[in-house]
Amino acid sequence: xxxxxxxxxxxxxxxxxxxxxxxxxxxxxxxxxxxxxxxxxxxxxxxxxxxxxxxxxxxxxxxxxxxxxxxxxxxxxxxxxxxxxxxxxxxxxxxxxxxxxxxxxxxxxxxxxxxxxxxxxxxxxxxxxxxxxxxxxxxxxxxxxxxxxxxxxxxxxxxxxxxxxxxxxxxxxxxxxxxxxxxxxxxxxxxxxxxxxxxxxxxxxxxxxxxxxxxxxxxxxxxxxxxxxxxxxxxxxxxxxxxxxxxxxxxxxxxxxxxxxxxxxxxxxxxxxxxxxxxxxxxxxxxxxxxxxxxxxxxxxxxxxxxxxxxxxxxxxxxxxxxxxxxxxxxxxxxxxxxxxxxxxxxxxxxxxxxxxxxxxxxxxxxxxxxxxxxxxxxxxxxxxxxxxxxxxxxxxxxxxxxxxxxxxxxxxxxxxxxxxxxxxxxxxxxxxxxxxxxxxxxxxxxxxxx
Numbered sequence: 066x067x068x069x070x071x072x073x074x075x076x077x078x079x080x081x082x083x084x085x086x087x088x089x090x091x092x093x094x095x096x097x098x099x100x101x102x103x104x105x106x107x108x109x110x111x112x113x114x115x116x117x118x119x120x121x122x123x124x125x126x127x128x129x130x131x132x133x134x135x136x137x138x139x140x141x142x143x144x145x146x147x148x149x150x151x152x153x154x155x156x157x158x159x160x161x162x163x164x165x166x167x168x169x170x171x172x173x174x175x176x177x178x179x180x181x182x183x184x185x186x187x188x189x190x191x192x193x194x195x196x197x198x199x200x201x202x203x204x205x206x207x208x209x210x211x212x213x214x215x216x217x218x219x220x221x222x223x224x225x226x227x228x229x230x231x232x233x234x235x236x237x238x239x240x241x242x243x244x245x246x247x248x249x250x251x252x253x254x255x256x257x258x259x260x261x262x263x264x265x266x267x268x269x270x271x272x273x274x275x276x277x278x279x280x281x282x283x284x285x286x287x288x289x290x291x292x293x294x295x296x297x298x299x300x301x302x303x304x305x306x307x308x309x310x311x312x313x314x315x316x317x318x319x320x321x322x323x324x325x326x327x328x329x330x331x332x333x334x335x336x337x338x339x340x341x342x343x344x345x346x347x348x349x350x351x352x353x354x355x356x357x358x359x360x361x362x363x364x365x366x367x368x369x370x371x372x373x374x375x376x377x378x379x380x381x382x383x384x385x386x387x388x389x390x391x392x393x394x395x396x397x398x399x400x401x402x403x404x405x406x407x408x409x410x411x412x413x414x415x416x417x418x419x420x421x422x423x424x425x426x427x428x429x430x431x432x433x434x435x436x437x438x439x440x441x442x443x444x445x446x447x448x449x450x451x452x453x454x455x456x457x458x459x460x461x462x463x464x465x466x467x468x469x470x471x472x473x474x475x476x477x478x479x480x481x482x483x484x485x486x487x488x489x490x491x492x493x494x495x496x497x498x499x500x501x502x503x504x505x506x507x508x509x510x511x512x513x514x515x516x
Contacts, residue, residue, distance in 0.1 A: 148184050150175040155211065159199035159233075165274045166199060168231040175213055179220040187220055195224065204233045234274035241284045242268050243308070243327070248289040253296060255408035256369045261332040262288055264306075269327075271310060273320035281320060282313045288329050296333060303329045336372040339365050343380045344416055345498055348388025350423075356387070356499040357421035357461040366400065367410035374405020381409070385416055393419050421461040428470050429455045433491060433509060437480035444479065444511050447486065451509035456493050460500035472496040475504060479513070486512045 152172040159166060173195055177184050193214035199207075208230050213222050245262045253259070264286055271281060286306045293301065305326040310318040344359050368378050381403070385396045396416040400409050430453045435444055446452045454475050458468055477489040488510050493502040 146181050146184065147176055147178045148188075150177065150188075153195050153213075156194060156196045157199055158196060159202070161236075163236055164199075164204070165234045165236045166231055167234070167274070168229060169197065170226065170229060173211060174225045176223040176225070177220050178222070183219045187215055197229075199231070199233065202233055204235050206230055206232050234276075236272055237275050237278060238270050238272045239278050240268050241271055241281065241310075244283055244285050245329070246285045246287050248287055249291045253290045253293075256335050256337070257296060257298060257333050258336060258369075258371055258407065259288075259290075259331055260334040260372070262286075263330040263332075265328040265330075266324075269308060270323040271320045272323065277318055277320050280312045280318050281310045284308055284310050284322065286327055286329060288331070293331070298333050298335045301331050301333070303331060334372070335369060336375045337367050337369045338375050338378065339367045340378050341365050341380045342414060343382050343498075345382050345384050346387040346418070347384055348386055348390075349501075350387055350420070351389055351391035353423050354391050354420050355423035355460040355464075355501075356418060357464070358417075358419045359499060360417045360419075362415040363411055368403075368406050369408040369410075370402075370406040374403070378403060378406065383414060383416070385418070387418065390418070390420060393417070423459050424462040424465055425457055425459040426465045426468070427455055427457050427505070428468070428473055429453075431456050431470065431473050431475045431493075431504075434474070434476045435511075436476050436478050438482075438513070439479075441516055442479075442484065442513050443516050444513050447510040447512060450506070451511060454491055454493075454509070455505040457503045457505060458495065458500055459503070460497070464497065464499055468495070468497070468500065473502060477509065477511070479511075482513055484513050484515060486510065 151174050153175050154172055155170055157166055157169055175195070177187060179187075195211050195213050197209050197211050199209065202209075208228060210228050211224050211226070213224060215222060243264055243266065245264065247259055247262070250259065269284055271278060271284065286308055288303060288306055290296070292303060306329045307326055308322045308324075310320050310322060312318050342361060342364060344361065346356060346359070350356070366381055368375055368381070381400060383398050383400065385398065387394075394417075396418065397413060398416060399413050400411060402409055432453055433446075433451070438444055456473050456475060458465055458473070473493065473495050475491060475493045477491060479487075479489065482489070488508050490508050491504045491506060493504050495502045
């Protein structure tokens with residue numbers, strides 16, 4: 066026991082020696098020097114300061130002040146540390162069946178202030194997060210305070226924002242019909258077509274603030290083709306198709322939809338039809354030349370697409386430019402898909418055009434017919450010369466000699482013509498695209514009157 070007491074006494078003796086050597090003695094010497102400077106004018110102060118007890122007290126006070134300053138700086142360096150937790154979710158407590166809350170942020174930032182070890186522990190320990198209790202608040206605007214639940218009380222925290230103004234609405238509901246939108250349809254095999262989509266329900270319930278429900282123009286089931294694995298012709302079912310509400314401008318309206326998803330039964334078809342290729346030469350050949358023959362590497366092509374579009378297609382027309390052509394030529398042309406057609410069995414076609422010397426032949430008394438005359442009108446030629454026309458047919462001699470009058474059509478287009486006398490251009494067509502058909506009479510006079 067005596068050894069322990071001696072050890073403790075020795076420890077305090079060392080501490081006293083340390084303060085005496087490094088604090089009390091230097092401060093005492095400093096004060097003595099100061100007093101020497103003022104001893105002529107301050108004898109009373111000199112007497113007081115000259116006392117040993119006074120010097121010891123002043124030295125201790127100064128030493129204590131230095132100690133406090135160092136200790137405070139040390140505490141500041143140790144304790145004053147901050148870290149920001151970004152995008153922390155906010156949970157609101159209220160009756161979700163009766164009310165809708167707007168203005169509440171989905172996330173906030175939290176600034177934690179304290180010692181590093183406490184902040185580290187706070188981040189590792191579970192927390193109930195940021196919450197706001199709206200229980201008991203009635204519809205209207207309310208300024209509420211967000212709270213952060215943290216088990217460590219040694220930390221200070223600040224929320225950004227810490228207070229928000231929320232608006233509480235009564236929740237109302239309406240029944241709306243469902244429509245369908247097909248997404249990414251272009252990614253579907255071009256030979257396939259979604260012929261029909263049948264949902265497992267025809268209407269849904271939308272819930273929310275009354276003013277938002279008034280904005281909803283349509284509720285759509287978004288059928289995404291990318292969610293179909295290995296699509297092929299036949300029936301298939303897509304599960305959990307999401308529903309979205311839109312306004313008249315096509316913008317999403319944030320309302321609750323019950324149910325949130327539906328099932329969709331898709332009928333995928335592959336409508337197709339084989340049609341002939343018709344080559345149409347455009348432009349006038351070189352003088353004295355005509356087309357003797359036109360041949361293609363393929364004569365038919367299979368078209369795919371919407372059923373209605375496929376039904377309307379009778380042929381695929383391919384235009385070639387023969388303007389100024391005076392010798393044989395081969396054309397390579399990319400086939401164009403008509404409206405409603407998604408795929409063609411062939412992408413390109415090779416066309417060979419053989420050129421021959423041109424001859425001509427006249428066909429007389431070709432009757433002139435009318436087209437596009439309004440149903441409430443009737444038309445009458447003003448003279449016998451305006452009823453029939455002579456047509457000059459030009460082409461290869463072998464082809465021209467085989468032409469019959471019945472294959473030639475002369476007509477006038479009366480679209481946009483009303484009652485009165487008119488001079489109208491005569492147009493002529495024929496069955497063979499290798500030939501040119503020209504009327505000797507360019508225009509005829511007719512009278513249009515009401516029936």
